[in-house]
Amino acid sequence: MQITRHFIDVRGARVHYRRCGSGPVLLMAHQSPRSSAEYVPPMQKWGAHFTCIAPDSPGFGQSARLPGGSDSDASGVGPDIDDFGDWVAALLDALGLGKVAAYGFHSGGIILMNALRRHPERFNALGVGGYAVWTPAEMALFADAYLPPFVPSAYGEHLTWLWHRVLEQSWFFPWFAADDAHRLSVAHDDVAKVDAVVQDFLDSGDAYRAGYGAVLRAPRGLPDADATMPPVLIAAYDGDPLQAHIDRLGALPAGWAGRKVATPGDLEDAMLDFLRGHLAPEPGALHEASDEGFRRVTTDAFDGLLHWRGNGDVVVPQPGGAVALMAGDAIDLPGSGLSDPWRGAPPEDWSAWQAVLDAAGGARLSPLPQGDPARLFPDLTPDRFGAYLTRAWSIVRARAVFDPWYAARAANAVPLGPDALDPARLARAHRALLQATSARAQMVARMGRN
Structure with missing residues (x-):
C-alpha cells in the first residue's frame, strides 16, 4: 500500500506528515527520538481500515521544533507537554480535520494522552502502546542522565556516542544503566534497526531534548475513575520495560482498559481491533503546503x-x-x-x-x-x-x-x-x-x- 508524504504549516512552523490508506482517520504519534518513519510498516497494514496520518512531532524528523527554550539547556526549559498537546489540536485544525481516533507508542502516547485531556472533543478513541507511570526514584534517575546534549563535535566524537547510545537502548533500560539489574529481554544488535533510530536522531539533533524532555517531565496522573472521557486502551507487550507499568495505572474511567499482551504483533492486533470499534469520520482533502x-x-x-x-x-x-x-x-x-x-x-x-x-x-x-x-x-x-x-x-x-x-x-x-x-x-x-x-x-x- 502506497504511503505519500506532505508538508503543512502549523502556527507558522513547518510540519512533515505521512499518509496512507482510506476510510476513517487514524492519527499516529511516534515515540521519541523517532519520526513518522517508524510507522511505515503498521501504516501499510492499518491503511486497509483507516486513513492513517502520521506527523513528525515538533523537533523530530522533518518538522520544525516548537518555539521557546534552548536546545543546550539541560534544565529542560522550553515547551512543556501542554504545548505539545495543544500542537496536536492545532495540527488537526491545519489539516482540516475534526474528530479523530488516535494511536501513540510510548512518548507518542503521552503526547496524545495530554491532547485528549485538554481537547477531548477532538477524539473518538485513543490507543496507547506502553504508558509510563514513573516512581519518584525513576524520575530522579532520568533527570540526571537520560537527555545529555547532542552537539556535533569537531572530529565526529558525538557519532561514536550516538551509535552506542542507540544500540544499547535495546540492551539496558534506561540506556545508561549498564548493569544486570537493568538488562532487557529484547536485546539485539540488528544493524538496520539501530541505523533507523540513528538517522532519526541525526535529523532531530539536540532538539531531541526539548520534545523528549517535555514528555519525561509530564505529569502522569490519569483522569479520575468517574470522569467522562473518550475510550482508551493502554497495552504493552512482553519485553517492553513499560509493561510492568500497566499495574500502576490504578482505577480507570469507564471505557478505559489496561492490557498486557505477548508480542509486538499482538499489540498491533489489539489496537487495531479496539480502534476499529471507535471509527472517526472519513476525511476530505487534507491541506498541505504549496511550496x-x-x-x-x-x-x-x-x-x-x-x-x-x-x-x-x-x-x-x-x-x-x-x-x-x-x-x-x-x-x-x-x-x-x-x-x-x-x-x-x-x-x-x-x-x-x-x-x-x-x-x-x-x-x-x-x-x-x-x-x-x-x-x-x-x-x-x-x-x-x-x-x-x-x-x-x-x-x-x-x-x-x-x-x-x-x-x-x-x-x-x-x-x-x-x-x-x-x-x-x-x-x-x-x-x-x-x-x-x-x-x-x-x-x-x-x-x-x-
Missing part, C-alpha cells in the same frame, strides 16, 4: 517519491548533496536527500536519470564535483560498529579542506572561510552524504551522458 512536498514519479527503473522545494528555477543538487543544503528551489533525485531510492541498484546510464527528471517536470543540473566517483563516494553501508558514521564525518571534514577530499596535498587545498569547519555546518553535510546512497552512480551517469 514544498513530494512528487510521485514512475518510470521503468523508479517508482517512488521525489522531494522538491519551491516553484521557480528548480536545481538538482550535485551528487552527495541535498535540497536541505540548497538556498533556492531544488529537487532531490532518487537516492538523495529525502527522496526514495531506486527500485534496484542505482543506474549508471544517464537515460534512466533523465527519464525521472522528465517525469518530474525537468530541472537544471548543478556542476559536478571533480574527482574519481569511486573515491569521492566510498561505501557507507551501515555496519555493526557504526564505523560508517565516523567515516562519513571524516569525508565531509576533509572535503572542506581539499578538493577532491581524498587528495590531501597543498595543490588541492581549499581556501578556508570562517565557518568552513564549523561542526554544525559539517553535520548538515554529513547528513546529506549519509542520505546520498546513489551519489556515485549519479556522477558516473552524468560523466557519461551525451
Whole structure:
C-alpha cells in the first residue's frame, strides 16, 4: 500500500506528515527520538481500515521544533507537554480535520494522552502502546542522565556516542544503566534497526531534548475513575520495560482498559481491533503546503517519491548533496536527500536519470564535483560498529579542506572561510552524504551522458 508524504504549516512552523490508506482517520504519534518513519510498516497494514496520518512531532524528523527554550539547556526549559498537546489540536485544525481516533507508542502516547485531556472533543478513541507511570526514584534517575546534549563535535566524537547510545537502548533500560539489574529481554544488535533510530536522531539533533524532555517531565496522573472521557486502551507487550507499568495505572474511567499482551504483533492486533470499534469520520482533502512536498514519479527503473522545494528555477543538487543544503528551489533525485531510492541498484546510464527528471517536470543540473566517483563516494553501508558514521564525518571534514577530499596535498587545498569547519555546518553535510546512497552512480551517469 502506497504511503505519500506532505508538508503543512502549523502556527507558522513547518510540519512533515505521512499518509496512507482510506476510510476513517487514524492519527499516529511516534515515540521519541523517532519520526513518522517508524510507522511505515503498521501504516501499510492499518491503511486497509483507516486513513492513517502520521506527523513528525515538533523537533523530530522533518518538522520544525516548537518555539521557546534552548536546545543546550539541560534544565529542560522550553515547551512543556501542554504545548505539545495543544500542537496536536492545532495540527488537526491545519489539516482540516475534526474528530479523530488516535494511536501513540510510548512518548507518542503521552503526547496524545495530554491532547485528549485538554481537547477531548477532538477524539473518538485513543490507543496507547506502553504508558509510563514513573516512581519518584525513576524520575530522579532520568533527570540526571537520560537527555545529555547532542552537539556535533569537531572530529565526529558525538557519532561514536550516538551509535552506542542507540544500540544499547535495546540492551539496558534506561540506556545508561549498564548493569544486570537493568538488562532487557529484547536485546539485539540488528544493524538496520539501530541505523533507523540513528538517522532519526541525526535529523532531530539536540532538539531531541526539548520534545523528549517535555514528555519525561509530564505529569502522569490519569483522569479520575468517574470522569467522562473518550475510550482508551493502554497495552504493552512482553519485553517492553513499560509493561510492568500497566499495574500502576490504578482505577480507570469507564471505557478505559489496561492490557498486557505477548508480542509486538499482538499489540498491533489489539489496537487495531479496539480502534476499529471507535471509527472517526472519513476525511476530505487534507491541506498541505504549496511550496514544498513530494512528487510521485514512475518510470521503468523508479517508482517512488521525489522531494522538491519551491516553484521557480528548480536545481538538482550535485551528487552527495541535498535540497536541505540548497538556498533556492531544488529537487532531490532518487537516492538523495529525502527522496526514495531506486527500485534496484542505482543506474549508471544517464537515460534512466533523465527519464525521472522528465517525469518530474525537468530541472537544471548543478556542476559536478571533480574527482574519481569511486573515491569521492566510498561505501557507507551501515555496519555493526557504526564505523560508517565516523567515516562519513571524516569525508565531509576533509572535503572542506581539499578538493577532491581524498587528495590531501597543498595543490588541492581549499581556501578556508570562517565557518568552513564549523561542526554544525559539517553535520548538515554529513547528513546529506549519509542520505546520498546513489551519489556515485549519479556522477558516473552524468560523466557519461551525451
